[in-house]
Amino acid sequence: MKPPPFDYAVASDLNEAFALLEADEDAKVIAGGQSLIPLLSLRFASPTLLVDISRIRELRAIRCVGETLSIGALARHSDIETDAAVATYAPLLAAAATWVAHPQIRNRGTFGGAIAHSDSAAEFPAVLLAMGATIVTRSSAGERRTAARDFFGSHFQTSLQHGELVTAVEVPGGDAGTRWGFSEFARRKGDYAIGGAAVHARVDASGTCVAASAGLIAAGPGPTPADDLDLELVGRRVTEDDARRAVDRATQGLTPESNVHGSSEFRRAVIGESLRRALHQAFGLPTVDFRRTSA
Amino acid sequence: MKTHITVNGEGHERDVEPRMLLSDYLRHELGLTGTNVGCEHGVCGSCTVLLDGEPVRSCTMLAVQGAGRRVTTVEGLATESDLHPLQEAFSACHGLQCGFCTPGMLMTLLPVYNKGERLSDEEIREAISGNLCRCTGYQQIVESAHKALDHAAALVEGGEDTAAD
Ligand SMILES: Cc1cc2nc3c(=O)[nH]c(=O)nc-3n(C[C@H](O)[C@H](O)[C@H](O)COP(=O)(O)OP(=O)(O)OC[C@H]3O[C@@H](n4cnc5c(N)ncnc54)[C@H](O)[C@@H]3O)c2cc1C
Ligand code: FES
Ligand code: FES
Numbered sequence: 001m002k003p004p005p006f007d008y009a010v011a012s013d014l015n016e017a018f019a020l021l022e023a024d025e026d027a028k029v030i031a032g033g034q035s036l037i038p039l040l041s042l043r044f045a046s047p048t049l050l051v052d053i054s055r056i057r058e059l060r061a062i063r064c065v066g067e068t069l070s071i072g073a074l075a076r077h078s079d080i081e082t083d084a085a086v087a088t089y090a091p092l093l094a095a096a097a098t099w100v101a102h103p104q105i106r107n108r109g110t111f112g113g114a115i116a117h118s119d120s121a122a123e124f125p126a127v128l129l130a131m132g133a134t135i136v137t138r139s140s141a142g143e144r145r146t147a148a149r150d151f152f153g154s155h156f157q158t159s160l161q162h163g164e165l166v167t168a169v170e171v172p173g174g175d176a177g178t179r180w181g182f183s184e185f186a187r188r189k190g191d192y193a194i195g196g197a198a199v200h201a202r203v204d205a206s207g208t209c210v211a212a213s214a215g216l217i218a219a220g221p222g223p224t225p226a227d228d229l230d231l232e233l234v235g236r237r238v239t240e241d242d243a244r245r246a247v248d249r250a251t252q253g254l255t256p257e258s259n260v261h262g263s264s265e266f267r268r269a270v271i272g273e274s275l276r277r278a279l280h281q282a283f284g285l286p287t288v289d290f291r292r293t294s295a
Numbered sequence: 296m297k298t299h300i301t302v303n304g305e306g307h308e309r310d311v312e313p314r315m316l317l318s319d320y321l322r323h324e325l326g327l328t329g330t331n332v333g334c335e336h337g338v339c340g341s342c343t344v345l346l347d348g349e350p351v352r353s354c355t356m357l358a359v360q361g362a363g364r365r366v367t368t369v370e371g372l373a374t375e376s377d378l379h380p381l382q383e384a385f386s387a388c389h390g391l392q393c394g395f396c397t398p399g400m401l402m403t404l405l406p407v408y409n410k411g412e413r414l415s416d417e418e419i420r421e422a423i424s425g426n427l428c429r430c431t432g433y434q435q436i437v438e439s440a441h442k443a444l445d446h447a448a449a450l451v452e453g454g455e456d457t458a459a460d
Binding site: 001002003004005006007008010030033034037038040041042050052054078101102103104105107108188189190 | 296312313314316319335336337340343346349350351352354355356357359360362403421422424425426
């Protein structure tokens with residue numbers, strides 16, 4: 001349970017980070033270290049060099065740019081949880097943050113690290129899929145902007161190239177027509193999810209749904225968008241029956257892996273129920289709370 | 296790699312290997328064995344210390360990442376003669392059996408104590424949700440936390456300081 005030997009360098013700005021990474025193809029970035037250090041201790045990773053980006057101040061900011069909220073890669077999970085702008089313009093993210101790991105881990109883990117790590121069971125990638133976020137990355141070749149849907153791959157893969165960093169994530173700021181819901185089930189709050197869902201939707205002045213999307217947590221080999229959810233919801237004033245049909249449509253093809261927490265079938269049921277609860281929350285239907293009901 | 300870290304108010308300059316975990320630095324370099332190591336991969340919380348006043352897991356941090364920062368361990372709680380009120384409360388309410396999780400529980404609760412606010416059962420359970428205890432069943436730990444937080448709140452209401460970490 002001890003990390004293998006590696007060299008360590010602190011990058012004081014982005015250009016220094018790019019130079020260090022480009023000089024060594026087995027170098028790895030470290031931000032909060034909350035995924036990487038356990039991986040090193042378990043010897044699942046053995047980089048030659050760790051490039052510590054955690055002191056690059058410009059990557060910390062959370063700010064509104066026009067209609068979007070830009071969240072710097074080094075904003076910590078605990079910052080997302082408590083930031084006033086996030087609470088106002090992206091309350092779905094703030095709600096999800098309280099489910100990301102335990103308080104001590106949220107004090108170190110970074111938003112950019114969670115995005116780059118791209119764990120299928122992680123909350124933020126699912127939320128970004130639901131919100132239609134844009135991932136901003138940079139390398140010595142310049143800046144790229146990638147839709148969340150195209151950024152996340154399977155088995156911890158992303159569209160990041162070696163030497164490229166996540167610098168920020170842009171999420172659309174909500175308005176009066178924005179609706180959201182989040183629900184997750186884990187053995188202990190803060191543990192990785194057994195299943196969960198994040199819903200982001202819009203309604204018009206009459207309460208009719210005009211857009212709806214969702215990200216599913218721990219549903220497949222990578223962060224998973226809920227396909228075709230909108231077909232059951234858009235153009236309607238969403239009812240419990242609509243929500244149930246949307247859940248059926250979004251989960252029918254899912255085959256989450258069987259693991260110590262349950263069979264594939266059980267986990268699909270958990271994901272479906274999470275999605276139903278998130279939809280209920282989003283559309284103001286009767287709420288259900290995992291902790292107080294036996295479902 | 297030359298690394299300067301302030302631990303319990305005292306500065307330490309040591310040449311440390313980059314791969315050394317902060318938990319091992321505290322225990323083996325500084326001999327501060329009060330910080331317990333259980334799972335060593337971030338799950339159990341027994342290694343919790345304060346970093347610049349906030350609880351973090353010392354097993355998921357490299358010592359070199361602590362350069363220039365302030366760490367507080369369980370050894371920083373009691374004085375020569377007196378236990379910290381949090382420790383007193385754990386003792387009075389039987390908040391420990393084997394004691395393995397206790398340093399992590401105390402360090403997790405210390406910033407909460409320092410705020411001087413009373414919390415509900417649920418808020419206390421949320422605060423310690425990242426700390427596993429294999430002995431107590433948590434009930435007495437929650438009671439210990441209540442007792443300590445009542446004490447802190449009374450101090451604050453009386454215009455006194457709960458003392459910095
Ligand atoms: C016990 C435990 C429980 C956890 N539970 C959850 C949970 O329920 N949900 C959840 O979402 N997470 C959970 N986590 C993981 C935690 O959220 C991590 O903080 C997060 O996944 C990674 O962020 P980090 O800053 O710590 O990244 P690091 O560990 O430093 O890095 C992770 C990976 O991302 C790369 N990286 C980091 N930053 C960047 C960047 N800016 N650009 C490019 N690459 C980068 C690194 O090279 C590495 O490959 C848990 C962790 C532990 C130890
Ligand atoms: S020893 Fe650090 S969390 Fe278990
Ligand atoms: S008292 Fe034994 S683990 Fe908590």
